[in-house]
Amino acid sequence: MNIQYLEEQKLFHLQGETSSYLLQIVNGVLVHQYWGAKLRESGGFQDLPNAPRDMNLDQIAQEYPQYGSGDFRQPAYQVKLEDGSRITEILYESHRIVPGKPKLEALPAVYAESDDEAMTLEITARDAYSGLGVTLLYTVFAGSDAIARSAKLTNGGAQKLHLLRALSASVDLSVPDYDMIYLAGAWAREAHLQRRPIGPGGTRIESRRGMSGHQVNPFLALASPGADEDHGQVYGFSFVYSGNFLAEAEVDPMKKVRVQIGLNPFDFDWILEPGDSFQTPEAILVYSGEGIGAMSRTYHKLYRTRLCRGEYRDQVRPILVNNWEATYFDFTAEKIVEIAKTGAELGIELFVLDDGWFGKRNDDTTSLGDWFENREKLPLGLADLGKRINDEGLKFGLWFEPEMVSPDSDLYRAHPDWILHVEGRRRTLARTQSVLDMSRQEVVDYLYGVLSGIFSTVPIGYVKWDMNRSLTEIGSAAAPAERQGEIAHRYMLGVYQLMERITAAFPHILFESCSSGGGRFDPGILHYMPQTWTSDDTDAVERLKIQFGTSLVYPASAMGAHVSAVPNHQVGRLTPLKMRGDVAMSGNFGYELDLTKFTEDEKEEVKRQVRQYKEIRSIIQQGDLYRLRSPFEGKETAWMFVSPDKTDAVVSYFKVLAEPFAPKQTLKLKGLNPELDYEIEGIGVFAGDRLMNMGFSFDALHGDYASAVFRLKAADVR
Ligand code: DGJ
Numbered sequence: 001m002n003i004q005y006l007e008e009q010k011l012f013h014l015q016g017e018t019s020s021y022l023l024q025i026v027n028g029v030l031v032h033q034y035w036g037a038k039l040r041e042s043g044g045f046q047d048l049p050n051a052p053r054d055m056n057l058d059q060i061a062q063e064y065p066q067y068g069s070g071d072f073r074q075p076a077y078q079v080k081l082e083d084g085s086r087i088t089e090i091l092y093e094s095h096r097i098v099p100g101k102p103k104l105e106a107l108p109a110v111y112a113e114s115d116d117e118a119m120t121l122e123i124t125a126r127d128a129y130s131g132l133g134v135t136l137l138y139t140v141f142a143g144s145d146a147i148a149r150s151a152k153l154t155n156g157g158a159q160k161l162h163l164l165r166a167l168s169a170s171v172d173l174s175v176p177d178y179d180m181i182y183l184a185g186a187w188a189r190e191a192h193l194q195r196r197p198i199g200p201g202g203t204r205i206e207s208r209r210g211m212s213g214h215q216v217n218p219f220l221a222l223a224s225p226g227a228d229e230d231h232g233q234v235y236g237f238s239f240v241y242s243g244n245f246l247a248e249a250e251v252d253p254m255k256k257v258r259v260q261i262g263l264n265p266f267d268f269d270w271i272l273e274p275g276d277s278f279q280t281p282e283a284i285l286v287y288s289g290e291g292i293g294a295m296s297r298t299y300h301k302l303y304r305t306r307l308c309r310g311e312y313r314d315q316v317r318p319i320l321v322n323n324w325e326a327t328y329f330d331f332t333a334e335k336i337v338e339i340a341k342t343g344a345e346l347g348i349e350l351f352v353l354d355d356g357w358f359g360k361r362n363d364d365t366t367s368l369g370d371w372f373e374n375r376e377k378l379p380l381g382l383a384d385l386g387k388r389i390n391d392e393g394l395k396f397g398l399w400f401e402p403e404m405v406s407p408d409s410d411l412y413r414a415h416p417d418w419i420l421h422v423e424g425r426r427r428t429l430a431r432t433q434s435v436l437d438m439s440r441q442e443v444v445d446y447l448y449g450v451l452s453g454i455f456s457t458v459p460i461g462y463v464k465w466d467m468n469r470s471l472t473e474i475g476s477a478a479a480p481a482e483r484q485g486e487i488a489h490r491y492m493l494g495v496y497q498l499m500e501r502i503t504a505a506f507p508h509i510l511f512e513s514c515s516s517g518g519g520r521f522d523p524g525i526l527h528y529m530p531q532t533w534t535s536d537d538t539d540a541v542e543r544l545k546i547q548f549g550t551s552l553v554y555p556a557s558a559m560g561a562h563v564s565a566v567p568n569h570q571v572g573r574l575t576p577l578k579m580r581g582d583v584a585m586s587g588n589f590g591y592e593l594d595l596t597k598f599t600e601d602e603k604e605e606v607k608r609q610v611r612q613y614k615e616i617r618s619i620i621q622q623g624d625l626y627r628l629r630s631p632f633e634g635k636e637t638a639w640m641f642v643s644p645d646k647t648d649a650v651v652s653y654f655k656v657l658a659e660p661f662a663p664k665q666t667l668k669l670k671g672l673n674p675e676l677d678y679e680i681e682g683i684g685v686f687a688g689d690r691l692m693n694m695g696f697s698f699d700a701l702h703g704d705y706a707s708a709v710f711r712l713k714a715a716d717v718r
Helices: 293-305 333-346 381-391 410-414 441-457 482-503 539-548 579-585 602-623 688-693
Strands: 002-006 011-015 018-026 029-037 077-080 090-099 119-126 131-139 148-154 161-173 177-187 191-198 201-207 219-223 234-240 245-251 257-263 270-272 276-281 282-288 320-324 350-353 395-400 461-463 510-513 532-533 560-562 589-592 626-629 636-642 650-655 666-667 677-680 684-687 696-698 706-714
Touching: 002 119, 011 119, 011 131, 018 510, 029 090, 029 161, 029 282, 077 148, 090 131, 148 161, 148 270, 148 293, 161 234, 161 282, 177 201, 177 539, 191 539, 219 245, 219 257, 219 293, 234 245, 234 257, 234 293, 282 293, 293 626, 320 333, 320 441, 333 602, 350 461, 381 395, 381 666, 410 579, 441 482, 482 510, 510 579, 539 560, 539 579, 539 636, 560 579, 560 684, 579 602, 579 650, 579 706, 589 602, 602 636, 602 650, 602 706, 626 650, 650 666, 677 688, 684 688
Parallel strands: 320 350, 320 589, 350 395, 395 461, 461 510, 510 532, 532 560, 560 589
Antiparallel strands: 002 011, 011 018, 018 029, 077 161, 090 119, 119 131, 131 148, 148 276, 148 282, 161 257, 161 270, 177 191, 177 219, 201 245, 219 234, 234 282, 245 257, 626 636, 636 650, 650 706, 666 696, 677 684, 677 706
C-alpha cells in the first residue's frame, strides 16, 4: 500500500496489494488515468492517455465531474446558486497525503485501527465563482485492493448554496464491453444475481424508498467479458449507506464508461449556508484481476474486520433459536421457556423472543412504540423471563422495531407529529404502521432513553433490530420548508446516531439488524450491527440463491441463516432437516421453529448439527469463501470456506433435484495450500494441488434436496 505524488507530472499513484489507481491534475482538472493491475511506483508515466490539449471535458476521463461546461455525461455533483444557476467549475487547489484514515463524522465507514494500516489522499478543488470547495478522499489499505472514496463539499463563499447532487465516487473507465453485475430481488427473494452487458446509454440501479431495499442492493460490479469466479477483471462499487442510493454505468459515444455511486439525487436538496460542509457517505471500490471470487474476498475481509465493530466482531457468534416462525404472536412465558429449555438440551446458546412481547400486540396492527411488556403474555415481566432463560443456560435476546410506531399506540397518541408526514396529505400506512421522524433529535433521544432503560434492567445479550416498511410522505414537522429535501438523509443520520449511541453504551449486546429480512442488508448498518437477518425466506432451496448472491459482497459472519419448519412457511416446500441444516450452517446459524415439536430422531439430528457447527463455525465465520457452483446456473450449488492459515476447510454441496443414472460427482476445490495434504473426513487423504486441479469424487447424492458437507483438515500438521 502506498500513495505517491509525482510532482513533475502532477500525478497521484495509489497502490493497493495488487492494483494501481492513477489520477492527475491536468490544467486544474482532476483527470482519471488508470485503475487496474499494479504498476511500478514511478517511471513510465509520460504520454498518459487522458491528457488532451483542447480540454474538451466531454472526452476526458475525470474523478469528480461537474455539470454545465461541456461534459454531457452524468455529473458527480451539482449545486444551485442564489442566482438560480446550476453551473460550477472546480479546479485543483491543494492536496495532502496522510497516514491512516480520518473518521467520517456521523456516518458509517470502514476504519483503520492504526496509522500503518492505511493511507489517505485528500484533494481539494474549488469553484472560484461560488467559493464551493470539494475535497475528495481516497484511502488505500495495507494488504487490500480496496479504495474508500468520499467527498466533502464546503460552502466557502458568501451565498447560500443548494446541493442537488453529491455522489461519493465517479470513475471513467475504458471498458465499454464489460458486463454489469448486481443483486436484485424482492421481499423473500433478495440478492438474486443479475448480469448483463452494459451498452451505449446508461444502466442504473437505485432506491427511492428511504432504505437500501430488498429490490436492489447498493452494489454493482463491472466484469470483463467471460470473467468468472477465478478469472477476468472485475471492478466493484459498494456503498456504505442504508437509504436512497444511485449506482450507474453510463457508456458514452467515445466508449468510456462513467461508473458512479452515491446518495440518490432524486428528491434531494441540501442547503449549505456559508461555512457549512456536507460529507457524503463513502463508497468502497475494489479491483480484482482474478475474477469475481477475489473481489468478494476483498470485500469480506474489509467488511468483517474494518467495517463491523464491537465485542462480537472477532468472536464466533452464538447459535440461536428464535420463536417467530414457531409461535408468531401467539405465545406465553411458559411456551417460550419450554422452547428455550429444549434448545438448551440440544446445545443452542441463545434464545430470541421475536415480535409480540410488548404493548397489547397480538397481531401486526398495534403497539409499535409502546416498548413495555405485555403482562397478559408475560405476567412476571421481561426481566423475569430473561432470568429464567439465563437459568436454562442460554443468553436472552429481544426483538425491537425502534424506528416505527403504530397509530394504535400510546406513543402515537402522545406525539402524532413525531412521524414522517406532510401536513394536509394522507399518512400512508404499511403493515399498519408509520415511520418515526428520525430526523428529529428529540425522537432519537426518546428512543435512546426507552431502549437503554430496557437494556439496563433486563438481562439482554442480543437484540434483533427490525425495520418493516419503506418511507412515504418524507417530510418533517420540525424542519422549515426549504429543508424538506434533506429529510430522507437526515432520517438515516438519526438512525445512525441512535445505533451508534446504543451499541457504544451496551457493547456486550450482540445486535442483528433486519428489515423484513434483507431490506437493509447493506454496509451502512453493518458498521453498527455485525450481522443481518438475510431473508424472511427460510426455505433451503430459495436460500441457496439468496445466500450465494449476498455473498458477492457480504461475509458469511454477517448473514443470519436459520433452519425452519416444513412445509416451509414461505413456499410450502418440504426439504430434509439435513439440507436445511447444511444451508443454514453456511452462514450465521440458528433455528426458527418450535423445537419442542421435534421427534427424538429430529432432536438427535439437531444435536448433531449444533455439534458440527460449533466445530466449524470459526472457519465459516472467519475464513475465506470460494464459490464452486452457482445455483443460478444449474441444479447444483457448492461453496467452500478455508481457514486463514489454510489448514482447515469446509465444503458444502447441494443438489436440488436428483438425476437418474447420475455419474459420480467431482468437485474441484479452491483456496487450499497446494503443498499440504488434506484429509477429507470419511473419504481419504489427498494432496492440496490434486484437490484443486483434479478434484475429488463422491457418489451422486440420492433423492431431491440432497446435501453433503465435507470437512477437510491438513493431514501433516496434526
Ligand atoms: C420481519 C422479520 O424479518 C421477521 O423475522 C420477524 O421478526 C417479523 N418482522 C416480526 O414482525
